[in-house]
Amino acid sequence: MAKVLVVTSGKGGVGKTTSSAALGAALAQNGQKVVVIDFDVGLRNLDLVMGAERRVVFDLINVVQGDAKLNQALIRDKRLENLSLLPASQTRDKDALTDEGVARVLTELREKFDWIICDSPAGIERGATMAMRHADVAVVVTNPEVSSVRDSDRIIGLLDSKTEKAEKGDRMEKHLLLTRYDPARAERGEMLKVEDVLEILSIPLIGIIPESEEVLRASNVGSPVTLNNPASAPGRAYFDAARRLKGETVELTIPTERRGLFGKLFGRRAA
Amino acid sequence: MALVLAPEVPLRDWLEDLDAVSERSPGFFAGRPIIVDVSSLKPSKSELKFLLAALRMRDIRIIGLEGAAAACVDPDMPAPVNGGKPAGEIDVPDAAQAAMAAVAPFQHAAAPEKSLLIEGSVRSGQSILHPDGDVTVLGSVASGAEIVAGGSIHVYGTLRGRAIAGCTGNGRARIFCRKFEAELIAVDGLYKTADDLGTKFHGQAIQVNLDGDTIILKTMD
DSSP states (O other): OOOOEEEEOOOTTSSSHHHHHHHHHHHHHTTOOEEEEEEEEESHHHHHTTOOTTSSOOOHHHHHSSSSSSHHHHHEEETTTTEEOOOSSSSOGGGGGOOOHHHHHHHHTTTOOOOEEEEEEESSHHHHHHHHHOOOOEEEEEEEEHHHHHHHHHHHHHTTTHHHHHHTTOOOOEEEEEEEEEEEHTTTSSSHHHHHHHHHOSSHHHHHHHHHHHHHHHTTTTTOOEEEEEEEEHHHHHHHHHHHHHTOOOOOOOOOOOOHHHHHHHHHHHH | OOOOOOOOHHHHHHHHHHHHHHSSSTTTTOOOOOEEEEEETTTOOHHHHHHHHHHHHHHHEOOOOSSGGGGGGTSSSSSEEOOOOOOOOOOOOOOGGGSOOOOEEESOOOOOOOEEEEOBBBOOOOEETTTTTTEEEESBBBBTTTEESSSSEEEEEEOOEEEEEEETTTOOOEEEEEEOOOSSSEEETTEEHHHHTTTTTTOOOHHHHHHEEEEEEEEOO
């Protein structure tokens, strides 16, 4: 049974696209058939993060408007054969997304894939509402920071009212993904702690992704962090989150970077 | 100006060819006024009904029917037309297959060849559509921007986005740029992505033209 998952947040720059790519690649490496759709029409980025920007011909809008077939627009990942990308259009805007068109595309994708990951744009306008509209599961990406938490709270409200599931009276499954978390800074009170965020948002936690330079490094080489460096702290955290999405029980820890010999020596001396 | 489709026997093969055109150029038939000329087919009423249903199934909307016997035409069929003047064939993207469907505009609106000059750069997300002639960009074309021209495209800066030349079926259109880093280039419906092209021409001054059905890139130095 295919699942449509929306990765959303309200606030921009918290890691929706990074998380969509990382979770997609992690699920695909676990043998699932995955497609990641970029809903950020006009400001697309997922193609860059997944390293497929040189292969885009047709896009989501072409398919929604019936100008291209789905198979012509899907880009299969070169490294993982069961991972595909449906890119957004850069020259159009979100008004080009129609409810019927998006529903038709998702129905068609449900027959081909196990997971359909919708990478939502920031904001609460058409692009974001279209990305969440037909979802079965939502991953709410939040940074440990007050403005991000309040925006996520707003998005959770929309997930519970403006989606197809909510309108039918069903409950939308929602998970919190805390990104850019720095345990040391949280301890010093410079960041919200995990418990604080959970208390405000009160949805189950699916993972904590530590702040790491690996994430930026992976983005810049066009490779999801779970593929570029699976052993890195954020890589392992995304793999754990992907397993929890599949329903497995995985103990929740905050992965940390394995420090090299110099780091260890230095760390000890500083302590 | 309308497109004329002239079905030929065997109809099954003709429909297959039609599907091939749609496959290669999605949207080729969308939004175009289309007339079906059945004068060479001379269909019976049931054959005509089958043909119209087959076209409807492919989302090809017919505005008129030419050459059908009056007895065959039902009131719910497209209106009969006659007296149109052929004005040459429209090139479908694959020239080798072009002959298969006599796709011809009724009257050729002789558009004056005009060129468009863009003094600055074209930013990501901008789409410059100029079907009437050449487009010249003095600056660069950013990644995620596109130039669609009926004629040739000249970029004096770096071409990082998409350049689609000869979009109205002009196989003689070319693309020129001083520094080539394009995401996609197309001439007369034939295209290549950056991935297809590899890194051989990256960063060079190049020109692109069509040789039959092949896109040719050449350095200009």
